[in-house]
Amino acid sequence: MSPSVVALICMSVVMCVMTLLVGVLYALQAVSRRQAKSAAAVPEDGITPELVVVLAAAAHAALGKAVVVRRIHVLRPAGQENWSRVGRIDILRSHRMEPKR
Numbered sequence: 001m002s003p004s005v006v007a008l009i010c011m012s013v014v015m016c017v018m019t020l021l022v023g024v025l026y027a028l029q030a031v032s033r034r035q036a037k038s039a040a041a042v043p044e045d046g047i048t049p050e051l052v053v054v055l056a057a058a059a060h061a062a063l064g065k066a067v068v069v070r071r072i073h074v075l076r077p078a079g080q081e082n083w084s085r086v087g088r089i090d091i092l093r094s095h096r097m098e099p100k101r
Helices: 003-041 049-063 078-094
Strands: none
Touching: none
């Protein structure tokens, strides 16, 4: 075989393998999109579209005018934030500099 035929065969094999890899990557991307759509159907914080509608209707009834709900902030019970607050205080204390004497 001549060197040009060998080079042509090698390049063809490389291109076929690269095409196969691109196909595998597109398939993985499609699978991850499907999983993301199913994960997006169940919200993490428990705020569903129905809850947003109910809150908007309650605000409309209370205020007597049209209301647009842009953001919902859920307040947590005070007991859940104690550990994070203590951690922040500990970090701030560790970075406090003592004045020179």
